[in-house]
Amino acid sequence: MRGRRFATEADVDRHISNGFGQGAGASYVPWLRVQDVPSQGHSRKVQGIKVDRLHHLLSNLEYGYFLVCEFSEDVVDIREQYPLLPRGSAQAQASAMGLKYPNFPKSSVPYVMTTDFLLTVIKPDGSFGTVARTVKYESDLVGERADRTREKLEIEKEFWNSQGVDWTIVTEAGFTVELVQNLGLLRKFAQIPRALTQPTVVIDFLLSLRGFQGYPWTTAQVLKKVATKLFISYQDSRALYHYLIWHKRIKLDLIRAPLQMGLPLPELLIVEDTSPYRKTAEGAL
Structure with missing residues (x-):
């Protein structure tokens, strides 16, 4: 299956109207799929056990964290490649912090940022809650070349914090x-x-x-x-x-x-x- 086009506002609107990035449980459709993202062989599609649908994982690290989530008794739903929509909210957070909001490559169209995992979890009191987790290798977070990555992570963090959703970064240090x-x-x-x-x-x-x-x-x-x-x-x-x-x-x-x-x-x-x-x-x- 071919990857989707992201070049115009019409493209983004069409993907939203087609249900990408929406739903929950088995009906959820990831905003990004394996075929939509250039890969060096580390992405994969995995049929879920906890959630009966095909999960799209874009790195070995995402796959590792996905396994931890499936094994955990606290996680009841796993939504990967979850979009930060509406974009206006994320753009406002970027503007307030004096950061440049990203555009799609070779385009002036504002990018649809995503969070690697949006999880529905059982809280200690037995109620359900939502947490957002971004998965990054530690090497991607250090050095001058990582400055732009860290800026985009700040935008992502503020987007979720403004909605009262716990957000944090998971690295390979979190599991062996x-x-x-x-x-x-x-x-x-x-x-x-x-x-x-x-x-x-x-x-x-x-x-x-x-x-x-x-x-x-x-x-x-x-x-x-x-x-x-x-x-x-x-x-x-x-x-x-x-x-x-x-x-x-x-x-x-x-x-x-x-x-x-x-x-x-x-x-x-x-x-x-x-x-x-x-x-x-x-x-x-």
Whole structure:
């Protein structure tokens, strides 16, 4: 699918009338899509698990943060590439700060600025709230060449602050490479055959897994022993192990330790009660 044209006011009006940057949940349409933005191979489209639609992620860092948001129990909706509309509000903020509002490349048409993620979250009191998060590599925020980037971020910040929406920058310092790799793996097992998720199967699996803790065996060896005990295949045992980590029935260190079958079974906590608990990964939000 071809990228869209952004050269005239008519182009912007047409994209707005076509619903880009509008909606919520599965009906949300990102203002920018992968095909609309020049890429060096780091953008991707990802079918959502938490929100049943295609998400458009424009960098590896955005993908990493997206995984954290999907895994978080506090995030209930993820809207990426969210436009700062109406532009008049953002332009007014820029003018008040004495900053130049950007135009579309090779055009005098005011640009439609975007925020990487607009999230609907559950607040500590149980109510719903909205937070805005911009994702940037730390290297993009330092040095003279980053001056214009920082100016545009100031405009974005004031746009959201004027609406009472919490806004901040997320960098790669907010989560580890191991966390992103682990969540990318676990996400593949977020949905497994229903027969494996029956309560009796899950309880038997967790009890067996607990019984094999403390032995000098690799994760693969333990899961093979569990499979034999429960009369299921090793592949099913491995899938259920990852599924239960993603769904918070097994809690372990996802931030520092890679999930590899050839490594010793990590220290883990089996959660009997499925009520929500805070995860160490929440700090990245």
